[in-house]
Amino acid sequence: MVADHTQHCEQTLMFTDIVGYSRLMGCNESLAVDMLGDYRRILLAHIQAQGGVLVEFVGDAIFARFNSAAAAVAAAIAIQQELLVFNEARDKKLPRLQTRIGLHKGEVMLRGGAVFGDSVNIAARLEPLAVPDGICISHSVYEDIRLSLSSPAKRLGTPSLKNIEQRVRVYFIKPAGIGWRDHLHYFLRGLNENIFAYRYPLVAMLFALIAAGIYFIPRWLVPGYSANYVEIADFQNLMDKKGEADYFSAGITEAVRSQLADLRDVYIVDAKEGIHAPLRLEGSVQRLGDNIRISYRLLRRKGNVQIVGGKLDGTYQDIFILQDRLVGEIARFLADEFSLQNFRPAPLKLTNDVTAYDFYMQGVDYLNASITHASIDEAVKRFSTALVHDSHFPLAMRGLCESYWRKYELVGDWVWLDFAEKHCIEALSLDDQLVDAYMSLAAIYRDTGRHQQAIDYLENGLSIKKDNISVMLVLASVYSDMNDIGNAEKIYVLSIQKDPKNWKAYEHYAYFLTGRGRYDEAIKLYEKIIDFVPDNSFALNNIAINYFYKMDFKRAAAFFEKASNIDPSGYSYANTGNMYYTLGAFDKAAEMYSEALQLEPDNYQYLAYLGDAYKHISGKNKQASECFERVIKYAAVDRQNNPRSARSYYYLARAYTYFGNLAKANELMDIADGLEPNSTEANYTHLRIALTELDDERIKMYATKLLDAEYSYELLLADPDLSLLKEEKFRDIFFNH
Numbered sequence: 001m002v003a004d005h006t007q008h009c010e011q012t013l014m015f016t017d018i019v020g021y022s023r024l025m026g027c028n029e030s031l032a033v034d035m036l037g038d039y040r041r042i043l044l045a046h047i048q049a050q051g052g053v054l055v056e057f058v059g060d061a062i063f064a065r066f067n068s069a070a071a072a073v074a075a076a077i078a079i080q081q082e083l084l085v086f087n088e089a090r091d092k093k094l095p096r097l098q099t100r101i102g103l104h105k106g107e108v109m110l111r112g113g114a115v116f117g118d119s120v121n122i123a124a125r126l127e128p129l130a131v132p133d134g135i136c137i138s139h140s141v142y143e144d145i146r147l148s149l150s151s152p153a154k155r156l157g158t159p160s161l162k163n164i165e166q167r168v169r170v171y172f173i174k175p176a177g178i179g180w181r182d183h184l185h186y187f188l189r190g191l192n193e194n195i196f197a198y199r200y201p202l203v204a205m206l207f208a209l210i211a212a213g214i215y216f217i218p219r220w221l222v223p224g225y226s227a228n229y230v231e232i233a234d235f236q237n238l239m240d241k242k243g244e245a246d247y248f249s250a251g252i253t254e255a256v257r258s259q260l261a262d263l264r265d266v267y268i269v270d271a272k273e274g275i276h277a278p279l280r281l282e283g284s285v286q287r288l289g290d291n292i293r294i295s296y297r298l299l300r301r302k303g304n305v306q307i308v309g310g311k312l313d314g315t316y317q318d319i320f321i322l323q324d325r326l327v328g329e330i331a332r333f334l335a336d337e338f339s340l341q342n343f344r345p346a347p348l349k350l351t352n353d354v355t356a357y358d359f360y361m362q363g364v365d366y367l368n369a370s371i372t373h374a375s376i377d378e379a380v381k382r383f384s385t386a387l388v389h390d391s392h393f394p395l396a397m398r399g400l401c402e403s404y405w406r407k408y409e410l411v412g413d414w415v416w417l418d419f420a421e422k423h424c425i426e427a428l429s430l431d432d433q434l435v436d437a438y439m440s441l442a443a444i445y446r447d448t449g450r451h452q453q454a455i456d457y458l459e460n461g462l463s464i465k466k467d468n469i470s471v472m473l474v475l476a477s478v479y480s481d482m483n484d485i486g487n488a489e490k491i492y493v494l495s496i497q498k499d500p501k502n503w504k505a506y507e508h509y510a511y512f513l514t515g516r517g518r519y520d521e522a523i524k525l526y527e528k529i530i531d532f533v534p535d536n537s538f539a540l541n542n543i544a545i546n547y548f549y550k551m552d553f554k555r556a557a558a559f560f561e562k563a564s565n566i567d568p569s570g571y572s573y574a575n576t577g578n579m580y581y582t583l584g585a586f587d588k589a590a591e592m593y594s595e596a597l598q599l600e601p602d603n604y605q606y607l608a609y610l611g612d613a614y615k616h617i618s619g620k621n622k623q624a625s626e627c628f629e630r631v632i633k634y635a636a637v638d639r640q641n642n643p644r645s646a647r648s649y650y651y652l653a654r655a656y657t658y659f660g661n662l663a664k665a666n667e668l669m670d671i672a673d674g675l676e677p678n679s680t681e682a683n684y685t686h687l688r689i690a691l692t693e694l695d696d697e698r699i700k701m702y703a704t705k706l707l708d709a710e711y712s713y714e715l716l717l718a719d720p721d722l723s724l725l726k727e728e729k730f731r732d733i734f735f736n737h
Helices: 021-027 029-049 069-089 118-129 139-145 180-188 201-213 246-260 316-337 354-367 373-389 394-411 414-430 435-447 451-464 469-481 485-498 503-514 519-532 537-549 553-566 570-583 586-599 604-615 621-641 647-658 662-675 680-693 696-708 713-718 720-726 728-735
Strands: 006-018 053-058 061-066 099-111 114-116 135-138 153-155 170-173 229-232 267-270 279-288 291-300 305-315
Touching: 006 029, 006 069, 006 118, 021 029, 029 053, 029 061, 029 069, 053 373, 061 069, 069 099, 069 135, 069 139, 069 170, 099 118, 099 139, 118 135, 118 170, 135 139, 139 170, 153 570, 229 246, 246 279, 246 316, 246 354, 279 316, 291 316, 305 316, 316 354, 354 373, 354 394, 373 394, 394 414, 394 435, 414 435, 435 451, 435 469, 451 469, 469 485, 469 503, 485 503, 503 519, 503 537, 519 537, 537 553, 537 570, 553 570, 553 586, 570 586, 570 604, 586 604, 604 621, 604 647, 621 647, 647 662, 647 680, 662 680, 680 696, 680 720, 696 713, 696 720, 696 728, 713 720, 720 728
Parallel strands: 099 135, 229 267, 229 279
Antiparallel strands: 006 061, 006 099, 053 061, 099 114, 135 170, 153 170, 279 291, 291 305
């Protein structure tokens, strides 16, 4: 038998999936199968047209590879464009066929038609970040195609990718055009459902530019022990280059995190979440035959000072003793560093069978890999084998629960959901202290509408571990989903009372309050988070948003600017500029827009903002004209490349309005109205044209439409470009609302 040829090379990888396929499969299996056939036909045609190679079908998803980033992006754009055409011709009573696409370029290993390497995991994690009809690409792809890219691209910053320690800069492409809904989506990403009781759609164009800059975890925690945070990095694998034992070092890391999480008044964070705590624990594992060495060092981030380090040697049969000694030593040093009472965490309820534990760690490794049928099946196999060696191993049983839950998400077959539920319940029967199993089971019930069952299990978990904040916050989210506001808020408040230095409790409660218009209370909670984590763009941006809702533009501008100084990006600078513009501080607004354009020089939206600022500044008419000329240049290219996107028409119309060519502006808006009828952005642009024409009837009509779309009259009157609305003859518009 000839061994499979192995090749190491650079490839651009594509992952896709159908939006809402699992839900459709549960409702109408026949229709879902028909849609899957159309989907595969369309995708395979464009993949092959660009020289791509199909790696595998993964349920409703496709995994493919390309020799170049340009070919992969061309295929992705063509796929999204054809699906738009497909849906236009489709019976409107049928569900739309939409997809998300993720692309990443990196080194891989090809063997026997399969693809291996970290790049596979990164590409798989990018796909869920995209909105329907969208494409998320990594920086490595963007760098190859940015000069030839015909579609608009939006920076999403470096969001945390599940189980990916490497920070990856991500960009978003949408061939149909990136609208305010997309900006708003990325702003709200990570929030609980229905967090906002209302929205200002047009305001999303102003402040949701910070979307990808908001991370719903702190970007870093500066040194200082107002709260005792410790960051634990994944232990490195120092074994041979083949990497067969990577699962082993990952298993050690998981055990250390789990045990140290029991330390009273110490908060453990995962380095992959992008949180940089005052203290950082690093380690490595080396296994040579039956011999094991575990090394570790605890660092104080300020000054990069090593507090302590050590090595533990033993045999593989001693792994449980070694882990317990490791955690005990680290716990003792943390207690000394934070001036806490020495507290030794209880050992994990693992197993007495080393072989069962080894298979369990292998299962965890497959479960944390990219979600494919193969990886999930291997995880199931490893967890099941662990249970053969020890049928009373609760963590392995919970591993099966997680595996079957992912299998359900992949194929939509409810039989896998039944298996997931069964194994979570069995895990709890083996260990009723297994908090993660309570939360997994509750998530299954919550996401399938069985709220009362979710509540029952979470409350049972709290009866065993009364102070577990994670369980309390999941329980509050279930009540919030049920619109039981009283119980949700009661639990949020209780979580803070029980653990007053846990930032997660403040974070979740603040979201809840913002969504209910209680802005001052939300601001106080975000300020409390800053007490723990001072240089925190997440909290600063959210404070600014709450001030924006309060119509306090000056304070909103100040906090947006502070956030942009911590996490510079085009959208953060533009957002800061929008606040100064609303305040009438046009010089300062122009400064912020110029900073945004330094990062994204071809962004015609930022150019239009800068042109608007210049037209209000004495002696800057020439610069304003140059900005709007560039708007016409870049928006025209976008229009040519994306003729079905209304966004380019809006900004072209605003530019031609500036130059006094109102006939051209109205002609463009007629086309835009056909593409996206009665949108808020269209009504806003129509209003600006009507104000230039001094057409009172059209002014009243479009101002009324904006108010009907839940756009506040305070914001209309605060907009410098709509100042004519303050005249007496337009007062009746606002009295009627």
